[in-house]
Amino acid sequence: MLTITDKAADMALKVLAAEGKENWGIRIYVAGSGHCGPTYGLNPQEESMPNDEVIAKNGLKIFVDKELSQTLSGLQLDYF
DSSP: OOEEOHHHHHHHHHHHHHTTOTTOEEEEEEEEEETTEEEEEEEEESSOOTTEEEEEETTEEEEEEHHHHHHHTTOEEOOO
């Protein structure tokens, strides 16, 4: 399973609040593919989709398609 650090979750919650989206979550998706493999994106999203895995951390919801979730398993989302 993808994990998220406290620092990353807290920062995402601050960004969502600044955009007036306090109860929203973050969608992780495949943004494209190139010579070095896939690139991923993050977007605010209000609700999960039917085929999503929902990961919760410190009040933040992360939405990831179940198929993509398997690909991201073992990775950690952090903020520096």
